[in-house]
Amino acid sequence: MKNGTVAKDRPVLSLSKVSKRFGGVVAANEVTFDLYAGEVFGLIGPNGAGKTTLINLITGVTPADEGEITLQGRNITQLPTHTRAKLGIVRTFQHPRILDRCDVYTNLAVGADLAGRRRVSSRNGREDRLEQLLDLAGLTEINLNDSIDKLSYGQQKLLEVVRAMLSQPLVLLLDEPAAGLNRAEMDHVVKLIKLATQENIAVLLIEHAMDLVMNNCHRVTVLNFGQQIATGTPEEVQSDPEVIRAYLGGAAHAAR
């Protein structure tokens, strides 16, 4: 399932000892990892481990207490959210944040607008691009003029991924893109992730659906109480005793 080799010469995004505390709760403790172009990097861990917080730190929605975040060698730790987006860091949300009074078209166009602001889009082929993405997302049947609330929850989540992809990002942060989706919709998420890797986008994937993570990620890091307890290939992580105790074992137990 995974796509070819990942060029590991220079990371696109680097986190170095990034920490965040909310009162007494440690949401991120010296989190350190590199993200390479064309790579799918999995971020897993039990609920409350600090996964979404980490995406908030990378996008600047939450400011980091300590540590350094660099994008293509540039320190972005102090930059506001919108500037980071314009530099190419784009995210989706656990619960889709759609523009609920707008139609489907406008919801998608704001993604393409970001590509325009980033000056990365070529004008010809924009329609083809949209068609390709909607096709991969299984959304070809929807009417672009429809109001957004005519879409199901799963369709809205897929649309959010399409919106992010339309901005042609360098880094794509996906916060549980498959949560609440049916099997068919999950397959569409996988197709979109694959396209992202083909286009050399660095993907950070938070997900609880283990098969999706294990089959699609090149590397995985496991977070527990804001602490990275293991990083490596899916196989390495799966057999790590601490990971099994903290997360996978618990999940397997719950599944039974």
Next chain:
Amino acid sequence: MERAYRRLDPKRVVFTALLLAVCLSIPRLTDSYMLRVFNIAWITCLCVLSNYVLLGMCGQNSFAQAGLWGVGAYITANVVMKLGWPPLLALLLAGLGTGLLAFVLGFAFFRLRHYYFTFASVGLMTILNGLFMNWTPFTGGALGISNVPSFSLGSFVVNTEEANYFFIFLIFVIAYLLIKKLYHSPLGRSFMAIRDNEMAANCLGINSLLTKSIAFGITGILCGVAGALYAFLAGYLSYQTFTYQQSTMYLIMVMLGGTSAPSGAVIGTMIISLLQEWVRPLQNYMQFFYGLGIVLLMIVQPEGILGGGRALYEKWHSRKRPASTVAK
């Protein structure tokens, strides 16, 4: 990304042509008193359209529009009368000056989050009205400014009620078309993204502070131009015109018409402007009826007349076309 599926709907073309014909024949159909009412109504439309941009598109509520309207009017009077510059330049300066003022103030005000901008706008309105009343060199103080000359371009003078009608209507149509254009532009979409989900908007590279300030700046331009038109039309400016109550009225107009499209602003303005004339005998009770009407409207039809009309249309349409044909 273009809307490839947008086609010119023949029904819409006919409707627009009819509407335009009606609007252009109004000077032939009414007396000069009613024509003045219409002239003021079209000017008011510009201010209410600014409410559509700021509230309807960007989700920010301001009570300062009448103040900005006044700024435009006083700039015009001063530029024409004290500097002796041509009226066209005064019109442009009124729009740009008021727009710039609003943009700069927006930069300060929008550091406040949530509804605190609205509070700040109430303060701005109060300060502006105080300035209009007391800053005698610029506004004439309590006496106001009289004998502002009519608009003219070279030897062409807009000095009759009828000429004013076409002049004001032309400016209104230009503003209306520009706002339609704005709606379909990346800037317009960034307004709507902020209105619907500010965090998502930020994550899509939209700078909240700058974007909201631009929206307030556009509000300023529209109100400033409206102020200039008012100065040319009325010829007399008094601080008693540019009041907080007037701002509230603009808000009532946009709420009545609906904030989902610019036409809502026009519908709301026309209904209230004309209603005021038709029910003149009941003038003493008007405030009461406005209040009651708005409360009822918000309960029964919070989306305004436009929203109600759209819901009815969709209901009628879905009945005409069975649901089975909708799915492919």
